[in-house]
Amino acid sequence: MIGIGETVKISLRALRSNKMRSFLTMLGMIIGVGAVVAMLAIGQGASRKISEQIASMGSNMLLVLPGAQTSGGLRMGMGTQMTLTYDDALAIERECSAVSAVAPSVQGVVQLVYGNQNWSTVVYGTTPGIFEVRDLTMKSGRPLLDQDVRNSTKVCVLGQTVVDNLFGDTDPVGQIIRIKKVPFVVVGVVDERGPNAFGHDQDDVAYIPLTTAQKKILGTKFSGTVRSIGVKAKSADLLDKAEEQITELLKQRHRIGPRGEADFTVRNLTQLMQTAQESSRVMTLLLGAIASVSLLVGGIGIMNIMLVSVTERTREIGIRMAVGARTWDIRFQFLMEALTLALIGGIIGILVGWLTSIWIGRMAGWSIFVSPLAIVLAFSFSALVGIFFGFYPAYKASLMQPVDALRYE
Amino acid sequence: MALIETQDIHKIYAMDENPVYALNGVTLSIDKGEFVAIMGPSGSGKSTFMSILGCLDKPTRGTYKLDGIEVDRMTRDELARVRNEKIGFVFQGYNLLSRANALENVELPMIYRGVPASERRKRALEALKIMGLADRAHHLPSQLSGGQQQRVAIARSLVNNAPLLMADEPTGNLDTKTSIEIMELLVRLNEESGITIVLVTHESDIAAFSHRIVRFLDGRVVSDERKG
Numbered sequence: 331m332i333g334i335g336e337t338v339k340i341s342l343r344a345l346r347s348n349k350m351r352s353f354l355t356m357l358g359m360i361i362g363v364g365a366v367v368a369m370l371a372i373g374q375g376a377s378r379k380i381s382e383q384i385a386s387m388g389s390n391m392l393l394v395l396p397g398a399q400t401s402g403g404l405r406m407g408m409g410t411q412m413t414l415t416y417d418d419a420l421a422i423e424r425e426c427s428a429v430s431a432v433a434p435s436v437q438g439v440v441q442l443v444y445g446n447q448n449w450s451t452v453v454y455g456t457t458p459g460i461f462e463v464r465d466l467t468m469k470s471g472r473p474l475l476d477q478d479v480r481n482s483t484k485v486c487v488l489g490q491t492v493v494d495n496l497f498g499d500t501d502p503v504g505q506i507i508r509i510k511k512v513p514f515v516v517v518g519v520v521d522e523r524g525p526n527a528f529g530h531d532q533d534d535v536a537y538i539p540l541t542t543a544q545k546k547i548l549g550t551k552f553s554g555t556v557r558s559i560g561v562k563a564k565s566a567d568l569l570d571k572a573e574e575q576i577t578e579l580l581k582q583r584h585r586i587g588p589r590g591e592a593d594f595t596v597r598n599l600t601q602l603m604q605t606a607q608e609s610s611r612v613m614t615l616l617l618g619a620i621a622s623v624s625l626l627v628g629g630i631g632i633m634n635i636m637l638v639s640v641t642e643r644t645r646e647i648g649i650r651m652a653v654g655a656r657t658w659d660i661r662f663q664f665l666m667e668a669l670t671l672a673l674i675g676g677i678i679g680i681l682v683g684w685l686t687s688i689w690i691g692r693m694a695g696w697s698i699f700v701s702p703l704a705i706v707l708a709f710s711f712s713a714l715v716g717i718f719f720g721f722y723p724a725y726k727a728s729l730m731q732p733v734d735a736l737r738y739e
Numbered sequence: 740m741a742l743i744e745t746q747d748i749h750k751i752y753a754m755d756e757n758p759v760y761a762l763n764g765v766t767l768s769i770d771k772g773e774f775v776a777i778m779g780p781s782g783s784g785k786s787t788f789m790s791i792l793g794c795l796d797k798p799t800r801g802t803y804k805l806d807g808i809e810v811d812r813m814t815r816d817e818l819a820r821v822r823n824e825k826i827g828f829v830f831q832g833y834n835l836l837s838r839a840n841a842l843e844n845v846e847l848p849m850i851y852r853g854v855p856a857s858e859r860r861k862r863a864l865e866a867l868k869i870m871g872l873a874d875r876a877h878h879l880p881s882q883l884s885g886g887q888q889q890r891v892a893i894a895r896s897l898v899n900n901a902p903l904l905m906a907d908e909p910t911g912n913l914d915t916k917t918s919i920e921i922m923e924l925l926v927r928l929n930e931e932s933g934i935t936i937v938l939v940t941h942e943s944d945i946a947a948f949s950h951r952i953v954r955f956l957d958g959r960v961v962s963d964e965r966k967g
Contacts, residue, residue, distance in 0.1 A: 653828070653851060654819050654852060656820070657816055731795075732822075733790045
């Protein structure tokens with residue numbers, strides 16, 4: 331039995347002796363594998379981008395907004411009616427079993443001042459629940475606490491963008507800033523999140539206690555009302571259940587019949603994003619499938635060239651058989667040759683696909699992700715193509731009669 | 740003691756309508772150490788018989804014992820092994836691998852026998868040295884003359900220490916002077932190493948180097964003469 335090392339040597343020599351032909355055959359594989367890798371990179375890049383956005387938004391999140399969304403009659407626009415209250419939020423937290431946290435908030439764009447620096451940002455008056463609802467983590471300092479809300483303390487937690495603009499290199503925790511001329515102590519900084527799905531900078535933000543905001547900063551016409559209530563469901567499976575429970579509870583509290591039009595809206599942001607992610611996944615599969623067709627064509631090219639090669643080298647096969655090559659030795663040799671073609675083509679294809687996807691990503695401004703799995707997949711798929719399409723030619727070669735092969739002109 | 744024993748060998752090629760009877764009952768025995776020439780006009784069946792003796796083809800009927808082993812009903816892979824271990828081939832067209840150099844060509848039978856690389860190299864170089872080609876080891880066949888190529892082929896047939904050397908018109912492509920050199924080389928191998936040689940030729944002056952001439956006609960042995 332012949333060894334693998336010997337066979338690889340024989341294959342490489344055979345491929346080298348016909349460089350142009352080997353290269354063209356490989357080109358088929360290069361294009362096929364390259365296309366698959368590039369398409370998967372683009373598709374997975376989009377998927378990952380959406381996943382990141384979902385994660386940055388806070389997972390399993392619902393948003394309850396005042397005002398009605400459905401048409402009919404004159405509407406002043408969502409949020410113009412202040413129908414949601416702090417008590418609604420507390421009731422949701424207390425009575426909806428599928429809910430794990432709520433964050434009622436008011437918000438407004440306000441000027442912040444520190445020393446001689448100033449910066450305008452979105453200030454949220456909210457409760458400690460916001461940290462759980464949005465999956466916020468602390469970079470330094472502490473989050474808002476229940477007693478901050480209870481006592482209307484003048485403390486704030488800042489996003490990184492605000493810190494960068496107001497403080498530069500100074501540690502902000504413990505410093506005093508002015509929000510609408512009211513002094514606040516900075517007690518913490520939250521970790522960076524990056525832009526959200528709509529390009530909005532989620533780090534350009536300041537959180538202050540809800541009660542403080544209502545009294546001092548964002549005084550509302552109707553006291554006790556809030557602009558929105560963020561809700562976190564206990565799990566992704568319970569999102570629909572939570573939505574149902576909140577709708578039912580709020581209708582009851584607002585004295586609206588089961589068929590009456592609600593004066594609030596429950597938005598399921600996570601679900602929205604998951605739908606987007608699902609469609610990007612389908613897109614990836616579709617792109618990959620189309621690219622696979624060219625890989626298939628590359629495989630057929632290998633088979634074609636191997637069949638030609640087997641015929642051309644009939645005499646070589648005869649010589650090898652005459653000196654003692656067995657069926658498997660011959661089969662292995664040609665299979666190895668096809669495999670070598672496919673794998674070298676595959677490896678170059680992976681590189682080409684990688685570079686192409688980076689280039690496309692840069693030109694089109696898409697996010698690209700070449701996953702290790704896609705590379706392993708592309709590599710093993712090329713091997714599979716080599717074995718599959720190399721098998722028939724190798725089989726044909728190995729079944730030649732030595733006497734006929736030797737006499738072949 | 741007989742190295743080759745055939746008993747009533749028939750070979751029929753089944754063409755669509757008319758079967759071709761290439762061999763019609765050949766019974767022949769060749770002892771170890773003999774140097775036999777097989778002669779006959781083309782179509783006499785000598786090449787077919789040669790292929791069967793060389794285990795490159797199987798008889799349709801009849802038995803063939805090589806070195807005491809019945810090979811006529813062996814599988815492809817068993818025959819490959821017999822060829823590898825017991826038979827060396829020298830052909831009219833040399834049949835060297837064109838992309839491999841002389842050394843690699845000589846190494847070929849040992850590759851399929853699983854001889855380790857260093858040992859292979861040593862034995863191949865030795866065989867080339869015996870053939871007077873030590874300085875041509877790294878030349879491709881196309882860079883060698885016909886006589887040199889045939890000597891590479893002979894070296895290849897020797898490296899596995901096969902007891903039988905089958906030579907099919909070994910001088911067919913060579914000029915007279917080189918032909919005589921090659922034949923003298925074969926005679927020397929036969930005399931010094933005791934290798935049994937079966938030579939197929941249609942030239943009587945080439946056959947004259949052998950000790951025994953078997954003539955074929957229409958798939959049968961028509962004469963079997965021993966010298967001296």
